[in-house]
Amino acid sequence: MAQLPQDYYTARANIFPDAKVDNLIRQHDSSPRFVYGPLILPTVLKYYTDSPKTYPMEKYMTKATLQGYELYQIGEKRLPVIAGSPSPNAVVKGMLVFNLEDSKRNDISELELGLKHLEAVQGKIECTAGRKPTRFVDAGTFVWSGSVDGLIRMYSPSWDPTSFVNSAFYRNIQQSVYRSAKDTGES
Numbered sequence: 001m002a003q004l005p006q007d008y009y010t011a012r013a014n015i016f017p018d019a020k021v022d023n024l025i026r027q028h029d030s031s032p033r034f035v036y037g038p039l040i041l042p043t044v045l046k047y048y049t050d051s052p053k054t055y056p057m058e059k060y061m062t063k064a065t066l067q068g069y070e071l072y073q074i075g076e077k078r079l080p081v082i083a084g085s086p087s088p089n090a091v092v093k094g095m096l097v098f099n100l101e102d103s104k105r106n107d108i109s110e111l112e113l114g115l116k117h118l119e120a121v122q123g124k125i126e127c128t129a130g131r132k133p134t135r136f137v138d139a140g141t142f143v144w145s146g147s148v149d150g151l152i153r154m155y156s157p158s159w160d161p162t163s164f165v166n167s168a169f170y171r172n173i174q175q176s177v178y179r180s181a182k183d184t185g186e187s
Contacts, residue, residue, distance in 0.1 A: 004165055007042040011061035011095060015126045021137060024060065024098035033108055034066055034123045034141035036094030037080045037159055038170075045097065047173045048111050049104040060099040064123035066092045066141065071159060072151035074115075080159045081116060081151065083144040093158035096123045096139055112142035119143045 016024070025031065038044045042057040051057060069092045070085040082092050100108070109118065122136040144151070164170055 004161060005041065005043060007058040008040070008161070011040075011042055011058040012063050014059070014062040015128050016062055017128050018135065021098075021125070021127065021135065025137070027099055028101060030100070030102070030105065031120075031138045031140055032096045032098045032123070033100060033105065034064055034094055034096055034121055034139045035108075036066075036071065036082060036092055036141070038161065038164055039097075039108070039111075040095045040159070041161055041165070041170075043177055044170070044173055047177050049100070049107045051104065053177050057097075061095045061097050062125050064094055064096040064125045064137070064139075065157075066094065066121055066123055069121075069143070071154040071156060072144065072148060073154055074151060078163065080154065081144040082141070083148050083151070091157045094123075094141075096125055096137060108142075115145055116142040117145045 033039075035045070039048065040061075042061065045051070045057050045061075046053065046055060066082070068085055068088050068090060069082045070087075070090045071080050071082055071092050073080055112118075118140050119142070121139055121141050123139045123141075124134055124136050126133060127135050
């Protein structure tokens with residue numbers, strides 16, 4: 001059984017000062033994306049956004065909580081989607097991803113759109129050296145568009161990436177990111 005990747009742990013450990021959050025938002029004049037499924041893994045995010053292996057995606061990610069939503073899975077695939085909850089106390093835990101250029105945001109949209117739609121949300125993150133230990137950040141996320149009938153409620157605020165990381169699909173993603181780095185002369 002594989003251990004979760006180090007870049008995932010690095011991303012989860014990030015707690016930014018308020019000023020850095022403000023700066024990251026201003027850099028691309030766009031809101032970050034709240035991600036909650038395989039995209040919480042920096043290598044997967046690099047793969048789908050066509051980012052080089054050496055791009056430090058994990059440095060622009062931090063843990064986040066989204067209130068008023070619940071996690072579901074589509075059938076037995078175990079890949080999550082989120083939907084609005086009738087309970088304002090419901091939460092989904094994931095990651096906020098900052099510093100995404102328009103092309104990378106579009107890559108995420110191409111992956112997520114279809115059965116989901118982009119929705120403006122506020123992600124709650126921890127901060128250091130700021131006014132308060134937490135803050136809300138305007139973000140975008142992809143929310144299930146249809147009825148939740150037929151979806152399987154997960155009864156957990158977060159998706160566990162362990163089985164995904166142990167899958168052949170994830171290993172293929174890793175190899176593809178590594179191979180593209182070799183093809184471009186990166187190491």
